Amino acid sequence: MADEIYFVNKFIFFQERNKEDYFYNSLIYIFEHDENGALGVVVNKMIPIKETKIFETLDLPANDDNKHLLNGGPVDINKLFVIHDQSDIESSLTVKNGLNLTTDMDIIKTIGNGFFKGNYKLALGYCGWSSGQLDYEISRNSWLVVNTDPKVIFENKPKDLITIISKQVGYDIDKIQNSEIITKH
Numbered sequence: 001m002a003d004e005i006y007f008v009n010k011f012i013f014f015q016e017r018n019k020e021d022y023f024y025n026s027l028i029y030i031f032e033h034d035e036n037g038a039l040g041v042v043v044n045k046m047i048p049i050k051e052t053k054i055f056e057t058l059d060l061p062a063n064d065d066n067k068h069l070l071n072g073g074p075v076d077i078n079k080l081f082v083i084h085d086q087s088d089i090e091s092s093l094t095v096k097n098g099l100n101l102t103t104d105m106d107i108i109k110t111i112g113n114g115f116f117k118g119n120y121k122l123a124l125g126y127c128g129w130s131s132g133q134l135d136y137e138i139s140r141n142s143w144l145v146v147n148t149d150p151k152v153i154f155e156n157k158p159k160d161l162i163t164i165i166s167k168q169v170g171y172d173i174d175k176i177q178n179s180e181i182i183t184k185h
Contacts, residue, residue: 005135006033006034007030007033007038007134007138007145008030008031008032008033008095008098009030009095009096009097009098009099009150010029010030010145010146010147011027011028011029011030011043011145011146011147011148011150011165012027012028012030012040012134012138012143012144012145012146013026013027013028013143013144013146013162013173013174014026014028014142014143015141015142015143015144015176016142022074023042023127025044025045025162025174026042026044026045027042027043027044027146027161027162027165028040028041028042028043028073028127029041029043029083029098029099029150029153031093031095031098031099031101032093033134035131036131037128037129037130037131037132037133037134038127038128038129038133038134039093039126039127039128039129040073040126040127041070041072041073041081041083041101041123041125041126041127042070042071042072042073042123042127043070043083043121043123043153043158043161044158044159044161044162045070045071045158046068046069046070046071046158046159047068047069047070047071047124048068049068049069049124050066050067050068050069051065051067051068051069051122052065052066054069054080054108054112054122055111055112058108058109058112060109060112060113061112061113061114067121067122069122069123069124070083070121070122070123070124070158071123071124071125072123072124072125072126072127073123073125073126073127073128074125074127075125075126075127075128076125076126077124077125078124078125079103079124079125079126080103080108080122080123080124081101081102081103081122081123081124081125081126082101082102082103082104082107082108082111082120082121082122082123083099083100083101083120083121083122083123083153084099084100084101084102084107084116084118084119084120084121085099085100085118085119085120085151085154086100086116086117086118087100089102089104089107091104091106091107092104092107095150098150099150099151099153108122119151119154120154121153121154144173144176146165146169146173147169148165148168148169149168152164152165152168162174
């Protein structure tokens with residue numbers, strides 16, 4: 001399988017128009033994808049919990065930032081993930097020329113105390129695919145693969161990412177549609 005194509009450091013956008021599907025209108029950044037499966041985080045959907053609530057729960061100073069948590073995906077929905085751009089943090093899943101992901105409590109405390117030096121987003125949950133599952137779904141056009149600078153997530157509001165990325169790639173990624181419903185989530 002030397003010709004395998006993996007989608008690490010890319011976004012995928014759900015193309016199916018079934019509003020009942022969990023992934024409807026989801027933009028996911030892929031942190032890991034290989035022969036064993038894939039892992040990503042939804043970056044364009046928020047949940048109505050502010051970061052300050054997380055920091056207060058951990059007895060950390062709550063800044064006045066009104067950022068909401070990302071709804072990262074349906075797996076481990078009670079686990080807090082930090083998406084960040086600091087490649088020197090050993091506890092992170094590091095993507096070359098891309099973003100990084102960690103659940104390290106020390107990093108969360110560093111953010112809460114206001115000492116984190118980089119950009120970050122907090123998410124509850126992640127998306128996971130078993131071996132070959134994402135490859136199959138992409139081959140059936142359930143997902144559109146989008147290659148653009150991942151740091152766009154730090155520079156824009158989650159709700160604006162579809163529009164911003166569409167402008168960057170030169171076409172409306174949310175107008176491409178797969179009429180064949182094949183995924184079962």
